[in-house]
Amino acid sequence: MSVTDSAGTIVDAGRGRVLRVSLRRAERAQQVRALLLVLPAIVFLLVTFIVPILSMLVVAVENPELREVMPRTAAAMMGWDGTGVPSPATVATFVRELRQATADGSIGKVARRLNYSIPGFRSVLLRTGRSLPPAETSDADLLALLAGIDSHWAEPPYWLALKGAAPAVTDFYLLAAADLRRDARGTIVTAPPDQAVFVTVFARTFWVSLVVTASCLLLGYPIAHLLASLPPRRGNVLMILVLLPFWTSVLVRTTAWLVLLQREGVVNDLAVRLGITTARIELVHNRFGVYVAMVHILLPFMVLPIYSVMRRISPQHMRAAATLGARPFLAFRKVYFPQSVPGVTSGCLLVFVLALGFYVTPALVGGGSDQLISYFIALFANEIVNWGMAAALSAILLGIVLVLLATYRWLVRGELLRLG
Amino acid sequence: MPRHRPTRATLGWHVAYWLLCTVVFVFLLAPILVIVPLSFNAGAFFTYPLAGVSLRWYREFFTGVQWQRAVENSLIVGIGATVVATSLGTLAAFGLHRVRLPFRQAIVVILLSPMVVPVIITGVGMFYVYARIRLANTLGGLIVAHAALGIPFVFVTVGAVLSTLDDNLVRAAASLGAGPVRVFRAVVLPLILPGAVSGALFAFVTSWDDVVVALFLAGPRQHTLPRQMWSGIREFISPTLLAVATLLIVISIGLMLVVELLRRKGERLRGVMG
Numbered sequence: 093m094s095v096t097d098s099a100g101t102i103v104d105a106g107r108g109r110v111l112r113v114s115l116r117r118a119e120r121a122q123q124v125r126a127l128l129l130v131l132p133a134i135v136f137l138l139v140t141f142i143v144p145i146l147s148m149l150v151v152a153v154e155n156p157e158l159r160e161v162m163p164r165t166a167a168a169m170m171g172w173d174g175t176g177v178p179s180p181a182t183v184a185t186f187v188r189e190l191r192q193a194t195a196d197g198s199i200g201k202v203a204r205r206l207n208y209s210i211p212g213f214r215s216v217l218l219r220t221g222r223s224l225p226p227a228e229t230s231d232a233d234l235l236a237l238l239a240g241i242d243s244h245w246a247e248p249p250y251w252l253a254l255k256g257a258a259p260a261v262t263d264f265y266l267l268a269a270a271d272l273r274r275d276a277r278g279t280i281v282t283a284p285p286d287q288a289v290f291v292t293v294f295a296r297t298f299w300v301s302l303v304v305t306a307s308c309l310l311l312g313y314p315i316a317h318l319l320a321s322l323p324p325r326r327g328n329v330l331m332i333l334v335l336l337p338f339w340t341s342v343l344v345r346t347t348a349w350l351v352l353l354q355r356e357g358v359v360n361d362l363a364v365r366l367g368i369t370t371a372r373i374e375l376v377h378n379r380f381g382v383y384v385a386m387v388h389i390l391l392p393f394m395v396l397p398i399y400s401v402m403r404r405i406s407p408q409h410m411r412a413a414a415t416l417g418a419r420p421f422l423a424f425r426k427v428y429f430p431q432s433v434p435g436v437t438s439g440c441l442l443v444f445v446l447a448l449g450f451y452v453t454p455a456l457v458g459g460g461s462d463q464l465i466s467y468f469i470a471l472f473a474n475e476i477v478n479w480g481m482a483a484a485l486s487a488i489l490l491g492i493v494l495v496l497l498a499t500y501r502w503l504v505r506g507e508l509l510r511l512g
Numbered sequence: 513m514p515r516h517r518p519t520r521a522t523l524g525w526h527v528a529y530w531l532l533c534t535v536v537f538v539f540l541l542a543p544i545l546v547i548v549p550l551s552f553n554a555g556a557f558f559t560y561p562l563a564g565v566s567l568r569w570y571r572e573f574f575t576g577v578q579w580q581r582a583v584e585n586s587l588i589v590g591i592g593a594t595v596v597a598t599s600l601g602t603l604a605a606f607g608l609h610r611v612r613l614p615f616r617q618a619i620v621v622i623l624l625s626p627m628v629v630p631v632i633i634t635g636v637g638m639f640y641v642y643a644r645i646r647l648a649n650t651l652g653g654l655i656v657a658h659a660a661l662g663i664p665f666v667f668v669t670v671g672a673v674l675s676t677l678d679d680n681l682v683r684a685a686a687s688l689g690a691g692p693v694r695v696f697r698a699v700v701l702p703l704i705l706p707g708a709v710s711g712a713l714f715a716f717v718t719s720w721d722d723v724v725v726a727l728f729l730a731g732p733r734q735h736t737l738p739r740q741m742w743s744g745i746r747e748f749i750s751p752t753l754l755a756v757a758t759l760l761i762v763i764s765i766g767l768m769l770v771v772e773l774l775r776r777k778g779e780r781l782r783g784v785m786g
Contacts (some may be wrong), residue, residue, distance in 0.1 A: 122611055129607030130619055133663055137622055141660040145629065145637035151732025261571070311536045318533050330537070332768075337540050339768040341721035342694045343738045344757045347745055348543030351550070351558045358546055361559050391540065420522055451724055456745055466632040474590065480706040486633045493630060 109110035110373075147413070149490070155262035157205035161198045162189040169258040174276065177251055183234045186254070187224065194221030198485035202257070208478065209253040209264070216242050216250070246316070252276050265484035290468070290485070297464040300454075301447035304386045305394075308443050309436065311387065316435070320402035329398075338392035346453045349385040350376060353457075381457040389453060392447060394439040401435030436503075441500045445493055465489050544761055551754035554758035558751070569755040579756070581733075582740035588651055589736060590719040597715040600659070601666025602708055609674045627664040631724045634661070639728035649731035657725050662715030669714060673707025673778060706778035710771050717767060 130187035159166045178186075193199040199221050207214035210498035223241045245251075253270040256264060256274065267273055267280060271288035275281045282288065315334070319327050337345065352358050353375035360372045375381055405428060413423035451466035465485060551570070555563030573579050613619065626634065638657050639648060647653035677700070683694045698782055723738040732737050737756070744753050 100619055119612075123613055126607040126611040126613055129603045130613075130623075133604035133667070134622055135594075135621060136600055137625065137660055137663060139636070140656050141634070142622065144641035145633060148637040148640040151640070208662065216636065224713065311532070311539070314529055314532050315536050318529075333537055333540060335768055335772075336544065336765065339764040340544065340716070340761055341738065341764070343721070343723050343741055343745075344760050344764075345543055345752060346756055347749070348547045350745065350749065352543060352546055352713055354749075356557070358550075358560060366753065388543065391536075419519075421525065449632060451632045452742075463653075466630065469632050469636055470727070479640065482636055486636060489630060490633055497628065 142479045148479070149483050149487050151479045152265050152487050153263065154480070155205075155257060155259055155264070157201050158257040158359050159260060160491070161193050161202045162186070162201055165189050165254070166258040169255045172251075172255060174252060174255055174278070175248075177235060177246070177248060179288055180234065183238070187234050187238070190217075190221050191224050191226075194218075194224070205257055206253055208268075208480070209247065209256055213250065213253060215421065216244055220245070227508060248276060265480035266487070268481065269484040269488055278379075293463070293468055296462075297448060300382065300386070300464060301444050303383060304390060304447045305440050305444045307383065308388045308391050308394040309440060312391055312439065313398060313432075313436070316398035316402055319399050320405075321407070334392050334395050337388065338396075342389055342452055345389055346456050349388065350457055353381050353384065376457055377459045379458070379462050382454050382462045385453045385457045386447060386450060390443045393442045397439040397442065398432060398435035402432050406430045437500070437503070441496065445496055448489065448493060519538030520536050547754055548758050548761065551751065551758040553751060556751055558734065558749075558754075569751040570759075572750075572752045572758070573700040576752070578735070578740060579737075579752075582735050582737045583732055585651065585654075585730075586737040589654045589658055590716050592651075593719040594712050594716040596655065596659035598666050598708065598712040601663045601711060601715070602670050604663070605667050605670035605674055605772035610679075616765055624664045625660045631661075631722075634723045635728040638725065642729060648729050649734060651734055653729050654726065654734060654736070657729055658719035658722060659715075661722065661725070662718045665709035665714035665718060666708075669711035670704065670707050673704045677703055686734045703778075703781060706781070710774050710778075713767055713771055717764075720763075748757060 107479050158169075165182075165186045168178070168185050170181055172178045177183075190199070199218065203214040203217045220241045225237075235245065256262070264273075268283070269290050271283045271291045273278050319330055319334070322330065325472065353372065354360070355372050357375075359375060363369050364372065375384075409427050409431070410423055413427045414420070418426065448464075449466055449474060450464055451470065454462055454464050455467055455470075466489070469482050469485045469489070470477060472478045472485065548560055549560075549562065552565050552567070553562045554566035554568065557563070601623075608616065608619065634657075638653075642648040642653050642657070647656065681699050681703070682695055685699045686692075690698065721738060722736075723742050726734075726736050726739040727742065730736060735743070737760070741753060741756060744750065
C-alpha cells in the first residue's frame with residue numbers, strides 16, 4: 093500500500109492502530125477460550141494427582157508428633173543445648189505432659205515417632221508413663237524417679253532423641269533414607285550397619301535397571317534394525333510381534349514368566365528333557381527371574397524409539413560407504429550407528445527410568461534380596477505405616493527420575509542444535 | 513576399487529544377526545504362546561504335554577463370584593475413567609492447539625506429569641490423601657485416580673492428530689458458509705475422531721491394566737481384575753489365573769488391532785484430504 097498524500101497516511105495509521113488493537117483483542121479472546129478449555133484438565137490433575145503427591149512428599153520433613161501431644165516439652169527441648177541431661181524444670185514439664193498424655197491415650201503417637209529414632213523407645217516411654225506416681229513430686233527428685241523406672245533416663249541419648257523430635261521441620265527421615273543420622277552434637281554420621289539398608293537398596297535399584305537397560309539394548313537393537321530394513325509390508329507383520337507383548341498387561345506377562353520359570357515349569361521341563369541339566373534349577377524368586385521378566389516387559393520400550401529413528405536413515409548412506417570401499421562392519425560403525433544414536437539414547441533413558449520405578453515384577457518374581465526401592469516405599473506406606481520414611485524414599489526416587497529426564501532434555505536440545 | 517566379496521567374518525556376522533533376531537522374537541512371544549494352551553489343560557499342572565483339553569478353568573472363572581465382581585468393577589472403573597480422561601484430555605488438546613499461552617510449558621508439564629511419576633509414588637500419594645477424604649476404598653476414588661493416569665495419553669494422542677489437521681479445510685468450510693458448530697461437526701470431528709478414539713482406548717487400557725494404584729485404593733469390595741489376579745498369584749497360582757490371563761491377552765490383541773486400524777484410517781483420511 094503506497095502512502096502518498098498526508099491524509100491517507102493518517103487514515104492508514106489509524107486503521108493500523110485499530111487493526112492492531114482488534115488483533116490483540118482477538119488474540120486475547122482466543123487465549124481466554126484456550127484457557128477455559130485447558131482449565132478443567134489442569135484443575136482435575138492438580139486436585140486428584142499433584143496436590144496429593146506433594147502433600148505426601150511434605151511428610152518427609154514434618155515432625156508434628158511431639159509438638160501436638162507435648163507442646164510445652166517440645167518448647168523446653170528447643171531451649172536445651174543438648175549437653176548432659178535437661179534441667180529439672182524441663183524434666184518436670186516432660187513428666188507433667190507425659191502423665192497427661194498417658195491418661196488421655198495420645199502418648200502412642202509420640203511413642204511411635206520416638207521409636208523411629210531409637211528402636212525400643214516406645215516401650216520405655218509407655219512403661220514410664222504407666223509407672224509414674226499420680227501425685228506431684230518435687231523437681232529435684234524427678235530425674236531420679238524416671239531413672240528408677242528405666243535406667244535409660246539417666247543417660248543423654250533418650251533425651252537427645254526427644255530433642256530431635258521437637259522442631260517443626262526435620263531432616264531425620266531424609267537422612268535415614270540415605271543411611272545417615274545426626275549424632276549427639278548434631279553432626280551427620282553414618283547409621284550403624286544393622287540399620288543401614290537404603291543405600292544398598294538404591295544401589296541395587298540402579299544396578300538392576302542398568303543390567304536391564306543394557307540387555308534390552310543388546311536384544312532390541314538388532315530387532316529394530318531388522319524391522320527398519322525390511323520392506324514395509326513384512327516389517328509391519330513383524331512389528332505386531334513387538335506390539336503384542338507391549339499391549340499385554342505387565343501383570344499377565346509377569347504371571348506368565350512365573351509359570352514358565354518355576355521349578356515344575358516348562359523351561360525346567362525342557363532343560364531336563366534335553367539333558368541340559370539333571371536337577372531342576374531355581375529360575376524364579378531370584379535375581380535371574382527378575383532380569384528375565386523385566387527385560388521382556390521393557391524390551392518394546394527400547395525397540396520402538398530405535399526403530400523410529402532407524403526408519404529415517406537412508407539406505408543410500410550404507411551403499412555409498414560400500415562404494416567407497418568400506419567393509420560392512422566399518423560402514424555400520426562409521427555411518428549407520430552414529431545416525432541411530434538418538435534412538436538409542438531415548439530408548440535407554442526410557443527403559444532405565446521405567447525400571448527404576450518397577451514394583452509389580454520384582455515383588456512377584458524376585459526373592460527377598462531382589463526388591464527394589466518401590467517395594468520399600470509400599471512397605472513403609474502399607475505395612476509399617478511410617479509415612480515419614482515412605483515420603484522420604486519417594487522424594488529421593490522422584491528426584492532421581494526428574495533429574496534424569498531434565499538431563500535428557502538438555503542433551504537432546506544440544507544434539508538437535510549440532511545436527512541442524 | 514570396492515570389494516564386495518563376502519568374507520568369512522561378514523558371513524559370521526550375518527548368521528549371528530539372524531540367530532539373535534530369531535531368539536529375541538521367540539523370547540518376546542514365548543510367554544504368550546505357552547500360557548494360552550496351558551489354560552486349556554484338563555490337569556492342574558503347568559507342564560506339557562497337556563493332560564487333555566478342557567474348559568474347566570474357564571468355567572471356574574465364569575462361575576466364580578469374586579471373579580465376576582472383579583470384572584464388573586474393572587468395567588465400571590475403566591469406562592468411568594475413560595469418559596473423564598477422554599473429555600478432559602481432548603478439551604485440553606484443543607485448548608493448546610496453535611494458541612500462544614503464557615506458562616504453556618508449565619501447563620504441558622502438568623498435563624504429562626502422570627506419565628512421568630513412578631506409579632508407586634502415585635499410588636502412595638493418592639492413598640495418603642484419598643484416605644483422609646474417604647475416597648479410598650470406593651469405586652469413585654479409583655475412577656478419579658485412573659482418569660488422572662489416562663489424561664496424558666488422551667492429550668498426547670489427540671494433540672498429535674490435531675497437529676496434522678489442515679487448517680485450510682476449516683477455512684474452506686467456513687468460507688462456504690458453515691457456522692463454527694457445523695464446521696466442527698462436518699469437518700474437524702471426522703478427522704480427529706480416530707485419534708480421539710485411540711486416546712480413549714489408551715486411557716481404558718491404562719485403567720484396565722493397573723494393579724499398583726488399585727493395591728492402595730481398592731478395598732476387597734473394589735477389587736479389579738488385575739487386583740484380584742494379584743491376590744491369586746500371592747496365595748497360590750491356580751490354572752484359573754491362566755484362563756484369566758488368556759482372556760486378558762485376547763482383549764489386548766483386540767484393542768491393539770483397533771488402534772492400529774484407526775491409525776491407518778486416520779493416515780488415509782488425512783492423506784486423501786491433504
